Amino acid sequence: MDAFYITTPIYYVNGEPHAGHAYTTIAADVLARYHRLKGKHVSFLTGVDEHGANVEKAAAREGLEPQIYCDKMAPIFQKLWKRLNISNDIFMRTTSQMHKRGVAKFINALYRTGDIYQDKYQGYYCRPCEQFFTDKELNPQKTCPIHKLPLEWVEEENYFFALSKYQKQLIEHINANPNFIYPTSRRNELLSVLKSGLEDTCISRASVSWGIPLPFDEKYISYVWIEALSNYMTAVGYETENAQYQTFWPADVHMMAKDITRFHALLWPAMLMAVNLPLPKHIVGHGWLTKNGEALSKTRGIFIDMDADIATYGVDAFRYYLLREFSFGNDGDYRPSRLHARYNADLANDLGNLLNRVLGLVNKHFGQIPEPTTPGKFDDDIKNLVQETVARLDVLIQEFAFDRALETIWEFVRGINRYIQKKEVWTLTRAETKLKMGNILYDCLEALRIIAVLISPFMPDTAHRMRTQLGLASSTEDDMDTLQSCQEWGQSPPGLTVSRGKPIFPRVDTKQANQKTAAKQNTETDTQNLITFADFKKLELRAATVIAAEPIEGTDKLLKLQVDIGTEKRQIVAGIAEHYTPKSVIGKQVILVANLEPATIRNVKSEGMLLAGRGEPVVLATLDAEVPPGSTIR
RNA sequence: CGCAGGGUAGAGCAGUCUGGUAGCUCGUCGGGCUCAUAACCCGGAGGACGUGGGUUCAAAUCCCACCCCUGCAACCA
DSSP: OOEEEEEEEEEETTSOOOHHHHHHHHHHHHHHHHHHHTTOEEEEEEEEEOOSHHHHHHHHHTTOOHHHHHHHHHHHHHHHHHHTTOOOSEEEETTSHHHHHHHHHHHHHHHHTTOEEEEEEEEEEETTTTEEEOGGGOOTTOBOTTTOOBOEEEEEEEEEEOGGGGHHHHHHHHHHOTTSEESHHHHHHHHHHHHTOOOOEEOEESSOOSSOEETTEEEEEEOHHHHHHHHHHHTTTTTTTOHHHHHHOSOSEEEEEGGGHHIIIIIHHHHHHHTTOOOOSEEEEEOOEEETTEEOBTTTTBOOOHHHHHHHHOHHHHHHHHHHHSOTTSOEEEOHHHHHHHIIIIIIIIIIHHHHHHHHHHHHHTSSOOOOOSSSOSOHHHHHHHHHHHHHHHHHHHTTOHHHHHHHHHHHHHHHHHHHHHHTGGGTTSGGGHHHHHHHHHHHHHHHHHHHHHHTTTOHHHHHHHHHHTTOOOSSSOOOOOGGGGGSSOOSOTTOOOOOOSOSSOOOOHHHHHHHHHHHHHHHHHHHSOOOHHHHHHOOEEEEEEEEEEEOTTOSSOEEEEEEOSSOEEEEEESOTTTOOHHHHTTOEEEEETTSOOEEETTEEEOOEEOEEESSSEEEOBOSSOOOTTOEEO
8 A cells, every 4th residue: 555654843842832833734634634535554743842942941931840841731732733633643752762762873873974073163152042143144232133142152062964965966856856845936945055055064062951962972962953853754663664664754745834944855855865765755845824914923912813713613614714725835814804704605605505405405305315317317517527626636735735726626516506506406396307306416415425525634524524414424433435436426325314414614704703702802811911919019110201312323213212210310212213203202201111120222221111002103101290200100 | 235925806815937818716796596504506897917128929927127015133121
């Protein structure tokens, strides 16, 4: 039997899973399920990356040992995958013994090739990022762009992998395998990176303790990427090279978001080339999600509320929307209003209603699956449409064009609605036309059976509910037909009782949707965002009179202010220059957070923060009437 | 010249690699049907494919230049 091995990245456990993780994993799940439908022997891997300084830090923040912290985080991911109906066969945890032993074997193998050497590594380093910065990436203050902390100049003896050696071989491989990297835009990008030259990669960290030691020099911890990438092999038994490993390596698809394609398409293949192992067949980097046009951002509170949308529309609708609405390689803009529109138009009106109307007719006039009779047993147009749909679907799935794959299935769905309309089935109730009606309804039932199969990778639960109503579900868990069965018309057994149940996708009106979301948000603010009075009392707010203001040179947004708070004068940097001229703020009485720790912005010291309405434009919070400078505000 | 992505009907998007009648969904207007979840079916209107140049018999698609938007990064204490 043909094997098919697909992976998602192992997700870093220093934070909770979000919609981006879900997007990648759902896409991988669709492919895994699709290939199972084709009768392949599938292995689907996802998991978590549990090593590295960030995990150590996150653990410390919660006062936990790293391992305890990981033990707490891993199930959170697993729970989400269960909720999203992810059919992974393996869940990798990089703290597992199997992985650790596999990594040791892999690194040893690399070491033996002679492509690993020791050298001094020096540069500006950010400890929290575990990353060195090149001269080009350095800002004038030499701070880390993410953590804003001063970078340290670090000189370390470290081990390197001779990545540069594989430049030519990688170019050749990518050229010889046009489908190695998807989409084409990423492929071109990586080719140009390759052509401009590769630098050897440091594969060890001396300053990190939470990780897997290099087997040949245990003073060092292996660099997370080296360890993480090898999970794709360790997960299927690389350590012992057992039958599972023989079956599934090399992987067919490594699925991921576009930001990490470089590691997968250059570093990983190069390492495999070094140890003389076969390369994965496809590296697929999909686009990022935005929400209503804005980038997702934890700090700005822009996130996709999966819980709310799933509560309103269901898991399958969520899966459907993600794959139907977005072109997989490009960035996609997640809009709840679009999910709503898709749900009603595609799922409720087109598909759900089709099932319901067909079952309604069957129920009323036959009560069971009618026997198709010769002559004119089956309608050729419908049969041909099925053939085309199945063939097209296969091509599109191969190209990771999920949006067009679903569009193709929906053309078929609409085709059946059209068929019913054209034949005016509901008029054929008289005795002499009843056979004809039976034939047509049989065709419709067949079409629905096939639709259930075709959508099952995307919406597994819906597929089952459809089959139940169609009378086809068996008692076994996994009763879905194969893709092959779609090619053969006439599989539905006549005589079976259909059970028209509730609509599978009841329409959701806008008001309902908004109410649900609002209710959800209310409970969240109620329970999660409350602070205690003691917290509030920590804030020291004071009335401050601006006595001087000037722009900070070389900046667009910053003003340097001197303010009077009675007992003393403070210097404040405020990001209001786009909305206030220096002149216009002088004399204003504003509200100052007086006990905020000082910060230096653009080399200017700031000893506090002004309160302002952060809209467009920014508006300073002032007092209704003048009070003595320094007055406490509560 | 910081890096990256994008500009195609009122909205959201395909199509661009591999030039050849501009496509999908929603919305909108008109009609039909009444089996069905106020669903379904048919038809119409609506487009200088950001701008300007070039290559070509032919450009949304290839080349050059420019404009605009959005992320990231800066300068949000």
